[in-house]
Amino acid sequence: MRTVLAFAAALYVSLFITALFTDADISDLGPVARTYAQNGINDVGSANLVTAVIVTYRGLDTLGEVTVLFTASTAIILLLSLHAIARRASPASDIVSLTARVLPAPILLFGLYIIAHGHLSPGGGFPGGAVIASAALLVLLGCAGGVAFAHWLPLAESFAGLSFALLGFWGLLRMTQYLNNSVIPLGVPGNLISAGIIPLISTAIGVKVASELSAILAAFRAKGWEE
Amino acid sequence: MTISRIVLIAAMTLIGIGLVGILTRRHLIRIALAFTLASTGLNILLVWTGYLEGRNAPIINAELDGLAVDQIVDPLPQALVLTAIVIGVAVSALFIVVGVLTSRVLGTADVRELRKLKW
Amino acid sequence: MVMIHEHILLGIASVGSLTMIVAAIWALIVRDLLAAIILVGFVSLTASVLFLLMNAPDVAITEASIGAGLSTLIFLWGRARIHES
Numbered sequence: 001m002r003t004v005l006a007f008a009a010a011l012y013v014s015l016f017i018t019a020l021f022t023d024a025d026i027s028d029l030g031p032v033a034r035t036y037a038q039n040g041i042n043d044v045g046s047a048n049l050v051t052a053v054i055v056t057y058r059g060l061d062t063l064g065e066v067t068v069l070f071t072a073s074t075a076i077i078l079l080l081s082l083h084a085i086a087r088r089a090s091p092a093s094d095i096v097s098l099t100a101r102v103l104p105a106p107i108l109l110f111g112l113y114i115i116a117h118g119h120l121s122p123g124g125g126f127p128g129g130a131v132i133a134s135a136a137l138l139v140l141l142g143c144a145g146g147v148a149f150a151h152w153l154p155l156a157e158s159f160a161g162l163s164f165a166l167l168g169f170w171g172l173l174r175m176t177q178y179l180n181n182s183v184i185p186l187g188v189p190g191n192l193i194s195a196g197i198i199p200l201i202s203t204a205i206g207v208k209v210a211s212e213l214s215a216i217l218a219a220f221r222a223k224g225w226e227e
Numbered sequence: 228m229t230i231s232r233i234v235l236i237a238a239m240t241l242i243g244i245g246l247v248g249i250l251t252r253r254h255l256i257r258i259a260l261a262f263t264l265a266s267t268g269l270n271i272l273l274v275w276t277g278y279l280e281g282r283n284a285p286i287i288n289a290e291l292d293g294l295a296v297d298q299i300v301d302p303l304p305q306a307l308v309l310t311a312i313v314i315g316v317a318v319s320a321l322f323i324v325v326g327v328l329t330s331r332v333l334g335t336a337d338v339r340e341l342r343k344l345k346w
Numbered sequence: 347m348v349m350i351h352e353h354i355l356l357g358i359a360s361v362g363s364l365t366m367i368v369a370a371i372w373a374l375i376v377r378d379l380l381a382a383i384i385l386v387g388f389v390s391l392t393a394s395v396l397f398l399l400m401n402a403p404d405v406a407i408t409e410a411s412i413g414a415g416l417s418t419l420i421f422l423w424g425r426a427r428i429h430e431s
Contacts (some may be wrong), residue, residue, distance in 0.1 A: 001292075012243060015239075020232075026279065027280075029296060029299075030301065033277070033301040033303055034296055036302060037285075037296045037299055037302075038296055041287050047286060047287050048285075049326050050302045050305050052302075054306045054309065054310070056341065061307075065310040065313070065373045072317035072320070072321050073317060079324050080324060114407070122304060122403035123404060124309070126309050126312075126313050126404075127404060127407040127411060129313075130411040131407075137415070140305060190288070209313060212317075214322055220419075220420065224427065225331070230355060233356075233363050234359060234363065234399070234400060236363070237363035237366060239368065243375065244367070256383075256421065256424055257379070257382065259424070260386050260421065261374065261381065263417060263421075264386060265391060267393050267409075267413065269398055270395055270409070274405055274428060281375065284401040284402065284403050286403075292424070300402070309404055309405055310377070312409055313408065319420060319424065320414045320416055323421065323424035326428070327429070330430065331430045334429065334430075335430055338426050
């Protein structure tokens with residue numbers, strides 16, 4: 001066992017030194033990125049190319065990622081429901097409860113802004129969902145009855161995931177291409193209403209990520225052992 | 228010594244630190260922390276593969292004169308890492324939950340005690 | 347990012363990478379688990395700055411909100427619930 005570890009360590013160190021002295025003189029985009037850069041704005045209509053890649057060009061990978069997130073979240077909530085008991089949350093201190101009365105609404109608004117402008121500026125469904133989950137975390141930590149909103153989170157999560165998959169079928173029916181976003185007219189790139197169904201799919205992804213991460217955090221807060 | 232070289236060295240060092248942590252630590256939570264470190268280092272390495280010097284972010288706005296092909300970094304690794312980060316936190320949470328339940332069964336958080344769990 | 351002078355960007359990259367590596371090594375070595383969790387959150391924060399230097403703003407937002415916020419909370423929960431008799 002020690003010899004295997006020593007060999008692996010030597011291999012890693014040699015890779016490291018090779019990376020240290022290699023002249024990585026790539027100065028141009030590869031062929032795939034070149035295609036995305038040249039045709040992205042006209043085919044997809046989204047000014048943010050990363051959102052175009054996530055939702056349209058590599059939309060199936062995003063569907064798989066949504067499945068992985070769903071599986072992990074279900075496993076966590078199942079394990080905690082079976083093997084832990086409900087605990088009474090300890091009351092929060094003054095600073096936390098005051099902050100939890102003031103801050104969650106602006107954070108929620110900021111998260112919705114990030115989701116809605118996913119095709120115009122940096123952001124999209126994933127960062128927006130994470131920011132909304134931070135607002136939910138603040139509510140969980142600071143408010144006394146905070147875990148009560150967690151009852152309808154699985155419903156929101158399943159509905160959002162189902163609508164993501166069904167929106168792809170709309171593209172299949174009209175354009176014979178799953179997750180094609182030209183089913184709605186593309187519009188002018190740079191407007192809020194543009195880029196086909198990308199805003200709808202971004203909203204679905206954002207709601208799904210936010211509700212999943214909030215459900216995980218609510219399960220952590222509500223389940224314990226002796227307290 | 229360019230930005231590209233510095234970030235590459237930092238990313239590979241972070242992966243190495245994470246791997247050493249997974250192999251040598253005994254407490255379950257510390258192993259989960261080292262796993263998160265290695266995952267963060269890998270994400271930096273993935274984004275580094277798309278980085279080109281002197282270019283801009285892959286967002287096409289009105290100030291971009293000339294062809295976009297010459298002015299943006301590669302958007303594909305960024306899209307992959309965006310999903311990878313969210314998956315990473317979910318896997319981390321699952322690791323922590325299984326670790327806490329295992330410590331309840333074993334009575335300790337030392338992974339060397341896991342050998343006592345027989346089939 | 348090309349609007350900022352390139353030596354300043356090089357300085358930010360060097361300082362950020364150095365603090366990231368020092369914090370990562372320190373997180374493995376320190377005896378207190380609470381300090382280790384907070385140091386890993388700090389590594390995620392500096393990684394977010396490196397993402398911004400590499401012209402990846404979406405990834406930077408995601409890493410900052412998830413790595414430095416939610417992941418730290420999940421580890422703190424695990425530390426509170428782990429059972430060592």
